[in-house]
Amino acid sequence: MEAVVGLLLMLLGVSHGVETYCDGRQDGAQCYGALGGTVVLQLMDNASEISKYQWSINTTTTTTTILSWRNNTIVINAIANRSFFTPSDGTFRINNLSWTDGGEYTLQIFGSDGQVSERRTLQLTIQVGYLPIMAGVLSALVILLVVGVAVICAQKKKQNNKPKEEEDHELTYADVRMVQQPVRQMQKKAETEVEVEYGQIKFPERPQQTVEPA
The missing domain is CATH 2.60.40.10 (Immunoglobulins)
Structure with a gap:
């Protein structure tokens, strides 16, 4: 201004x-x-x-x-x-x-x-005399207006692009977490099954023996 x-x-x-x-x-x-x-x-x-x-x-x-x-x-x-x-x-x-x-x-x-x-x-x-001058003034105002609009548009475009990039990063991180969570559950489930099977092998139930009377 x-x-x-x-x-x-x-x-x-x-x-x-x-x-x-x-x-x-x-x-x-x-x-x-x-x-x-x-x-x-x-x-x-x-x-x-x-x-x-x-x-x-x-x-x-x-x-x-x-x-x-x-x-x-x-x-x-x-x-x-x-x-x-x-x-x-x-x-x-x-x-x-x-x-x-x-x-x-x-x-x-x-x-x-x-x-x-x-x-x-x-x-x-x-x-x-003022007609040529006013024409020059109007031309200068138009140029300044065009430059101002271009600057404002550039700033808005920059601001709009920045949140979009951050949102893309958050979505990527969310996808990674969603993929990793089932893998951990499967690993935990597999370890549990192995422990159960290992316990059955290590500690089998002994058969009962019949004692005959003397």
Whole structure:
């Protein structure tokens, strides 16, 4: 029980800072983030080698620029207070995710002529953070339950086998005693018969003699 409680506390503590990673370098990538958690999006390999690009979120009515890069400088970062961009590996980290962060994002990379040379989209879905954690907790509980049942069954099986072996020994001893008892009776009976026969031989009755009168 203490192990289960400790595991639950550990998992609940980790759930406070859930962090997910998604590779958005392929067009149409599906990414997921936990509400209130952190998501790390891999937008490109090396952003410092690209002169200009723009990353925007698309809604049904508008397109809002989230990140804009030009000549090795961040021009726009609409969520700078809770995000961090690393140009060397092209990752964009968003902390404290909210429902409004979910949606379709479009990355546009511009060439030296100012024209769009590449366009990629990714879908970011925000989920309730405790659902993955609860799934992990339930999985851990199932594993602990299976292990506990296996241990209990093994102990019961061991206890059931032990009296059975002792009972078999008692039955064996009983059979031996039952077999030995008639043998002793037969020996005693034989000795008695021998003694009787021996007494008859040793002490025969003498015939009576008739004494004639003088």
